[in-house]
Amino acid sequence: MKKVVFASGAVLMLTLGSAQTPVLAQEKTLTISVYALAQDEYKQIVYDPFEKICGCKLVVETGNSVERLAKMEANKANPVVDLAAVSMADALAASRAGLIDKIDTAKLQSFDKLYDIAKDPNGDGMSVGYTFYATSIAYRSDKMKIESWADLLKPEYASHIAWPNVTTNQGPPALYMLGQALGKDTPDLKGAIEAVGESKDDIVTFYEKSSQLVQLMKQEEIWAAPIGRFTWAPFAKLGLPVAWAMPKEGQTGGMNVMILTKGSKNRDLALQFMDFWLSTEVQTKLAEKMIDSPANRQVKVSDEVAGNLTYGEETAKSLKLIPSAVALDNRAGWVKSWNETVGQ
Amino acid sequence: MFQNRAEALALALPAAIFAAAVFLVPVIILLSDGFRDPVGGWTISAYTDFFSNSLNQTVFLRTLRLGAIVTVVSAVIGYAAAFAIVSLEPATKGKITGLVVLPLMISPVARTYAWIVILGRTGIVNQAFQALGITDAPLRILFSETAIFIGLLQLFLPLMIISLISALENMPKDAIPAARVLGANWFQVFWKVVLPLTKEGLVIGGTLVFTGSLTAYITPAILGGSKVLMLETLMYQQVSVSGNFVAASVIAFILIVMSFAANILLKRVATARNKVRSQG
Amino acid sequence: MNSNTLARSLFIPIILFLVIAFLIGPFLIIVAASFSAGDTLAFPPQGFSLRWIAKVFTVESFRASFGMSLFLAIGGTAAALVLGIPASYALSRYKLPGAEVIRTVVSAPIIVPGIIVGLALLRYIVVPFQVGITLALFLAHTALVLPYAVRVVSASLDNLRSDIEEAAVLLGSSRTGAFFRVVMPNIRGGILSAFILGFVTSFNQVPVSLFLSGPGVRTLPVDMIAYMEIVFDPSVAALSALLAFLSIGIVFAAERFLGFSRYV
Structure with a gap:
């Protein structure tokens, strides 16, 4: 029986191996x-x-x-x-x-x-x-008014927002704009991360997948979230009064x-x-x-x-993009201070 | 027991060699990264650094706690459910077992999203709570440790139940009635008869559940909303955001040690019971 | 005994109802959402339509990745059983030198986080040995399923008295003959459980396959996650529901098949 087992295993592997070689070289x-x-x-x-x-x-x-x-x-x-x-x-x-x-x-x-x-x-x-792409804030225009990136953290709003996790593509740009709104725009994003950290118990979630937000918006779990323009279409189709913010600090992306x-x-x-x-x-x-x-x-x-x-x-x-070198040199530091302030 | 060693090795070695070559060796090479210093020597500084950080301590303890709670709760529910199922008529038993196994067939990603619908502000749970007057305003269950706990329990409970069903089925049919006749109460029956006789199932189920809870990524990522970091989510960050493979291999090694420890602990618990029985 | 019988007759249905409701609830939501007319997952669903189910079949990449996942789940589990059953038999019936080492090596894949496995295989198997992604995935899935195969089959072997096959050998049957005639029929349940566990583990495996996807080759769950990163509409629920029904069919067929084999 042993031999049969071995043989069949070998045959299987050979067939699999040969399937790997390009068909038409x-x-x-x-x-x-x-x-x-x-x-x-x-x-x-x-x-x-x-x-x-x-x-x-x-x-x-x-x-x-x-x-x-x-x-x-x-x-x-x-x-x-x-x-x-x-x-x-x-x-x-x-x-x-x-x-x-x-x-x-x-x-x-x-x-x-x-x-x-x-x-x-x-x-x-x-x-x-x-x-x-532009990154700005999608928000329920019947529930709130967004004129600045800092408005999201207002006490009456913070418990109805989702913020992008620092590990997503939207996270650092959103923090970058928040830093500008707060007048604390250093490359290490410290001011913005601390501000988010102070509201972390209120903020509904720090999202990883933007596709999740449509669901949360529909369930009225959230009223607003910073998103990339390329994910905007499904929000517009929700049948809810959702608007694209034009904050005074501008849009990032x-x-x-x-x-x-x-x-x-x-x-x-x-x-x-x-x-x-x-x-x-x-x-x-x-x-x-x-x-x-x-x-x-x-x-x-x-x-x-x-x-x-x-x-x-x-x-x-007009888009305020984070320079690649800044992003790359600070990425590990952002994650670290984010984890220490928000993830704990 | 058969004594023929050559025959035994011929049967067992293919599996062992396969697992070692395809799996163990590459993983060990990768894990050894966590013990290297920049000049190529050996060091454990990556580990002392890891544990001296307060965030890492919090995350480590949280992961351990959630894993332990999920395992214990699934063992308690698992025994109750497995008992109930084993006592059914064979035809019904098959169907119910099928229902228990069913969630395993569904993509964990989809299951996790279903919990967002159930546990949300307008979800079934909150509606029921409000209708029953348990709470006035919707509770925030999503994106918390509770949500992760519920998600993990639903994910891994079936593994515990099936392990226990097969263990209970293999238990001698007359063991429980015999103990009852001898005057044991239900608690004693469970502790002295059932547990020792089903220890294999409990060890398998417990290890599967605990390890599964430690290494699940999607559930904590989605139901924790990244507010509640676990070791696995932390590790994923290290790989995919910071590109820090050393840190990732440190966390991986810690997770592996935790799983091994749990496995050994469960075996201990089970065999300790066994000894009591054979002495008494 | 009367109060006991009453307690039991109440206890059993209540426990089963609660457990099954907890385990199946999310599935019902997913099924309901698959037939929803709305654009998001919701319960109760908004209207009835088949459009999400129809959409699943129009997404081209799902078809290829489905084939890949099915191949890995069936092939990988079968290979793991071919390796695992003899190993379990040796572990449970023989005085085996280094039994604990072998047991640990064989069950190691279960406790190593998937991301690390995927990464390790990519770096130290795929790259240095120029192994194709499909073969690498097959090897990885076989290794991942192996612990389930060995543990579950070992458990059923341990619970089977070994004197029956010893008797068969004494009565003149060969060892192999005794295995197939006496042991196999008795551990069929264990093998079936191992197969089911292995199949679903492999089929739903995400983290290992994450790194082991190559151009044109990837598994269905990884494909679903990639899809969901872009859109989260009920089509993923519909796909999950369809897959669940398919898996149920496979389990049902396996049981029928194994049930039949009793009489063959």
């Missing part, structure tokens, strides 16, 4: 790593048309920015991914870790059409922005960028893909489906679509 394959957002639409608008143009196979890995970066780091010696879409700060982290190469923007026909802030967000030539892996064997294909994604045609389609706000300034959309996006040069310029 001669076919060109481009591997990209992106956010899990709206993959069905991406497939239709970006991936399938690109496969037709390049005559190659596109393999897509999805997940959140940090996890995918951790994997790129682990696979450093033998990179799997050719091109990745990550946050601005993670792009800088990747560059510092020596995981990525400079982008040869001369090969990108769409490059000149981009908003200036998207051309080289980190100033190191290693990334190109493909979309950006973030940008997502594309990077090229060092040691990738498909550089030209990756550049071709990047160019395609940044093209006016593709960026317009993504905007019309309300998936990504365009980084390409030639994109024109209807007012209705624009209302659901972060659209236009003026908006793009």
